Amino acid sequence: MLLMNNILQVMADVQSLKDDVRQLHTENVDLRRQLFSGNTRGCSGTSQCTESRTPVAFYAYYSNHFTSLSKGSAFVYDTVETNLGNGYNKTSGIFTAPTSGLYAFTWTLHVAGEDVIKSNSHSQYGEMNAVLTQNGAKKGAIVADTEVKYDTGSATGFVLLETNSGDQFQITTEWDGQGDVYSDDTYGRTTFSGFRVS
Structure with missing residues (x-):
């Protein structure tokens, strides 16, 4: 029973790590998009952000x-x-x-x-x-x-x-x-x- 609980805990930890990696990947893609579009202030298409790039x-x-x-x-x-x-x-x-x-x-x-x-x-x-x-x-x-x-x-x-x-x-x-x-x-x-x- 103890072995089964340990295995389930490890599987839950692995799933949590996978979720964290997905979240970090999404944030990384967003940051790269902002960097290469000249938008380093965290803007997401607002008129102020467009104005700052003009x-x-x-x-x-x-x-x-x-x-x-x-x-x-x-x-x-x-x-x-x-x-x-x-x-x-x-x-x-x-x-x-x-x-x-x-x-x-x-x-x-x-x-x-x-x-x-x-x-x-x-x-x-x-x-x-x-x-x-x-x-x-x-x-x-x-x-x-x-x-x-x-x-x-x-x-x-x-x-x-x-x-x-x-x-x-x-x-x-x-x-x-x-x-x-x-x-x-x-x-x-x-x-x-x-x-x-x-």
Whole structure:
């Protein structure tokens, strides 16, 4: 009788182990499906999960040179190469985050003295700053300065920012610039771009 009870107990334990293995296999398949679909947050097809997998990225630049901006002016990049998520507005120069997450932003500024571009700026030097704002708050700044008459200069900024859906980002100036801002295939582009990292 004792031997029979032991055999029945072993059979019950084996069945329990088989059930555990089946459950682990099912969980493993689900986790692999989430991993390979880019869904690592345990989402199961909800709109929030779909939104988090939709890429968000933009890249815009000036198509032409122009005289430096005055204090408080906004950069309005008129040529848009990439606008996944439709967050960048080329009329206002504002990027509005369509979804929350960690975002990377970069902007480049090129300046020149008057003889380089032959404009009406009447300044031998090129000097200007460009500030990235998030909802009006300063998050990063660069300064491009020629230092030498009739020369060119450039600067690039890069930041990572936690962002909420609807946050607005813009490049502005904090003081009056000198000379010209340039943007072409010869001297380089004055640009603004960003993308959601996660």
